[in-house]
Structure formats: C-alpha cells, structure tokens
Amino acid sequence: MNIGQNALGAGSRGTWAAMWPASAALLLLAVALPGCGARSKPAAGTPATAAANEIQELTNQTLIYECPRCGMMFSAAGTCTMDGDSLVATRVDYLCPADQKPVEHSGRCPRCPMNARVEKTAVAAAPAPTPGTP
Numbered sequence: 520m521n522i523g524q525n526a527l528g529a530g531s532r533g534t535w536a537a538m539w540p541a542s543a544a545l546l547l548l549a550v551a552l553p554g555c556g557a558r559s560k561p562a563a564g565t566p567a568t569a570a571a572n573e574i575q576e577l578t579n580q581t582l583i584y585e586c587p588r589c590g591m592m593f594s595a596a597g598t599c600t601m602d603g604d605s606l607v608a609t610r611v612d613y614l615c616p617a618d619q620k621p622v623e624h625s626g627r628c629p630r631c632p633m634n635a636r637v638e639k640t641a642v643a644a645a646p647a648p649t650p651g652t653p
C-alpha cells in the first residue's frame with residue numbers, strides 16, 4: 520500500500536493562461552466570420568406606384584376598372600397593363616336570374632339553386648353620391 524505518491528504536480532502553472540488568448544482569438548474569428556450569407560435581395564420588378572391589380576374573377580367586387588380594349592379588369596383606376604388604355608370605372612351587380620333581385624356575390628344564389636348573373640355598368644369617372652337613398 521503505497522499512497523505516498525504526490526499527485527499535486529506543480530508543472531501546470533501558466534498553461535491555461537497561455538491557452539486563453541488563442542481561444543479568445545478563435546471566438547473573435549467565429550463572431551466576425553458570418554455576414555457573407557446575409558445578402559439583401561433586390562426587389563423584383565414591382566413598382567410601388569401603378570398598383571392596379573388585375574382581377575381574375577369577379578366574386579363580390581362592386582366597383583372594378585375595366586379596359587375597354589381587351590376587357591381586363593382591375594381593382595384600381597389607372598391604365599391597362601396590357602395595352603395602356605385608360606380603365607373605365609365599372610359597377611358590378613350580381614343578380615339572381617330567377618327573381619332579378621341582387622345577391623351579394625357571384626356563384627350560387629343564396630335563395631335558389633341558380634347562379635347569380637354578373638351585370639357590369641360603366642359609371643362616370645367621378646362617381647357622385649346618389650342622393651335620396653333612405
């Protein structure tokens with residue numbers, strides 16, 4: 520039974536202090552390295568102005584802007600994106616073909632199995648408020 524071994528070595532002095540600057544430099548490197556992956560993507564050619572959105576299908580719009588030349592419909596006034604014609608403000612009515620009464624949206628009439636009929640009426644460019652509505 521020999522327990523006289525002195526394991527308390529005195530030779531470990533200064534080693535961690537020598538390691539510290541190296542690890543600190545590594546840390547700094549790791550922090551400074553990223554940044555090459557953060558590339559800002561340029562905006563795809565969508566101008567902020569002239570945001571006339573094309574309407575693919577009428578659902579419950581009541582006022583659209585229609586191109587008189589090609590018939591494309593847009594949600595805002597402006598010019599046609601296809602041919603540059605000025606759009607015509609158009610009122611859209613949805614009517615039940617059975618009783619000719621207005622329904623709220625295109626598609627099936629809420630009162631009967633028929634599909635609502637879409638009626639478009641060109642309106643003046645500057646819509647005046649309709650007086651006399653109760």
Ligand SMILES: [Zn+2]
Pocket residue numbers: 586587588589590591599600601602603604
């Ligand atoms: Zn057009």
Ligand SMILES: [Zn+2]
Pocket residue numbers: 615616617618628629630631632633
């Ligand atoms: Zn109906």
